Amino acid sequence: MTHTAPTRRTVVTAAAAAAAVLPMAAATTARAADGPAFHHGVASGDPLPDGVLLWTRVTPTPAAVPGSGEGPDTEVTWEVARDAEFRTVVASGSVTASAASDHTVKADVRGLEADTAYHYRFAAGGAQSPAGRTRTAPATGAAPAGLRLGVVSCSNYEAGHFAAYRHLAARRDLHAVLHLGDYLYEYATGSYPADPVRPHRPAHEIVTLADYRVRHGHYRTDPDLRALHAAHPVIAIWDDHETANDAWREGAQNHTPGEEGDWAARRSAAVRAYFEWMPVRPAVEGTTYRRLRFGTLADLHLLDLRSFRDQQAGIGNGAVDDPARTLTGAAQLDWLTSGLSASDTRWHLIGNSVMISPVAFGSVPAYLLGPIGECLGLPAGGLAVFTDQWDGYTADRDRLLGHLHERRVTNTVFLTGDIHMHWANDVPLRAATYPLSPSVATEFVVTSVTSDNVDDLLGVPPHTLSGVAETAIKAANRHVRWLDMDSHGYAVLDVTPERARMDYYVLSDRADPAATSTLARSYQTLDGTQRVTRA
Structure with a gap:
């Protein structure tokens, strides 16, 4: 694990920060005006040595905004890759988003390597989410440097x-x-x-x-x-x-x-x-x-x-x-x-x-x-x-x-x-x-x-x-x-x-x-x- 000493002053402009996260915060792909969309980004959390929890919300129709209780059940696929270009996909699956969960979905992905960075994304009805980057925890018996x-x-x-x-x-x-x-x-x-x-x-x-x-x-x-x-x-x-x-x-x-x-x-x-x-x-x-x-x-x-x-x-x-x-x-x-x-x-x-x-x-x-x-x-x-x-x-x-x-x-x-x-x-x-x-x-x-x-x-x-x-x-x-x-x-x-x-x-x-x-x-x-x- 790399360790870099912090500088006394770090000045990051909005443009520089946006450029730094661009691979993970890119806009959704082209879609039909009334088709699914990913307006709320992606997230991951609670890293384990062999996995991580992935999250997103799909808006299946324009009316299915948060809290509306509207919108049809929608199949959402997900994939996890070693690289930002998703050439080497190591895990994938699908989950159904419904109004019962406000069209939010989670995938508790397991079988990954410990202490490793991964990239992930979701898709539904021809629309693709922004990509995210996550990281698993070190192995239980490992002695990480930091x-x-x-x-x-x-x-x-x-x-x-x-x-x-x-x-x-x-x-x-x-x-x-x-x-x-x-x-x-x-x-x-x-x-x-x-x-x-x-x-x-x-x-x-x-x-x-x-x-x-x-x-x-x-x-x-x-x-x-x-x-x-x-x-x-x-x-x-x-x-x-x-x-x-x-x-x-x-x-x-x-x-x-x-x-x-x-x-x-x-x-x-x-x-x-x-x-x-x-x-x-x-x-x-x-x-x-x-x-x-x-x-x-x-x-x-x-x-x-x-x-x-x-x-x-x-x-x-x-x-x-x-x-x-x-x-x-x-x-x-x-x-x-x-x-x-x-x-x-x-x-x-x-x-x-x-x-x-x-x-x-x-x-x-x-x-x-x-x-x-x-x-x-x-x-x-x-x-x-x-x-x-x-x-x-x-x-x-x-x-x-x-x-x-x-x-x-x-x-x-x-x-x-x-x-x-x-x-x-x-x-x-x-x-x-x-x-x-x-x-x-x-x-x-x-x-x-x-x-x-x-x-x-x-x-x-x-x-x-x-x-x-x-x-x-x-x-x-x-x-x-x-x-x-x-x-x-x-x-x-x-x-x-x-x-x-x-x-x-x-x-x-x-x-x-x-x-x-x-x-x-x-x-x-x-x-x-x-x-x-x-x-």
Whole structure:
């Protein structure tokens, strides 16, 4: 596996990125005006040593748009080749697209070679899809020299353009892209943010199955999102906005039963549309927690922190420490801890949708607490703990971190999204006595692709007022090594046997479709240390 050191500044224009992905994002072939078409691109995901999951959507007739429930059953063929010209096809098959699945189709292809790049495409009724490129995982017992993952989170269509996806699509050194949740947002146009950069569809808040399908379909009209899916396999988990803001087991902050119906019905619709439109295998029915392996170098434990959690605690009532309350659910926590103990890989990566590192706010000025709280999904009335994060469920966190410490599980790295900020943290066993208390893991948090962060909410230039809060938070939390509360962007995780490094990239302007990308910082954790240092 190749490894190239990132440059301090990478400037990729829209034209250059388009040229880089052209073989995978080419237009559909000529077809009859009323015949099938592939308007939503192609995708792959969840790579295994012998296979990968392929996805597309066919529009069989012009009326059969996402969420319409219209259109005939349509046979869709697929093929996988070693070369971009499809001269050497190694696997092929067919699947039927129907209105029952919104004319989305998946092919779980097996029998491929490990750690190998492949090209794939679909066809139906004389129309051919764009071609995509994917890659299988290393063999289970192989010892790869490295693993490189793009890492993204929180992509609100109305808040800006998906330039982060364009930059990742243009890279050829990635093995996959990890999406840590909030792939889409459920709000009505103009709700968040109040002044959209571009409107999404439908214009109203999505509640029904048809609504969620339309919103997924509209996101897939974005050329940068289509390019990302065509260029790399995507490994995705969900957070809350795939259903509704601050979701929990039996409801959500952004769900009003009297006006928006039964929560179980809304959640069922959102989950069904998600699995229709995303290249994801549900390991447990209706959830996204599952595990992938990359030889003996790393395993990737992917969490679902919305389906089983208790309702978020009120601030200041002590409920965050109630041992009966759970974030993960007992079964998922047992699955995670047993998997960590049994693993024989060098690194244990955990795809984690909400931050696990504890944070106290120290002397953060009052005028900054509101915008910070909004990024964190907290009530406006106060800011004691991150109640939507692991800070609101301390018993589960204590069980997990205690397990890492007692079983001497080393090299655990949490990869986290959700809070629209870049962070690099040690994860202490007991934060109050850190650094006397040991660090049992590390955490790399990626900022949002587009969703509002502190400077957006304050309406000020980036890296002005937020600097006060960043200094106060680091002073009150010695395990926080770095944070950036204002930038939008993405990250690249680079893992070798010796270290796991996170390269943090920031965009010049989320509202600019041709935004440039700059490497802001790099942090790493060395083998066996459980500590973050600047790289």
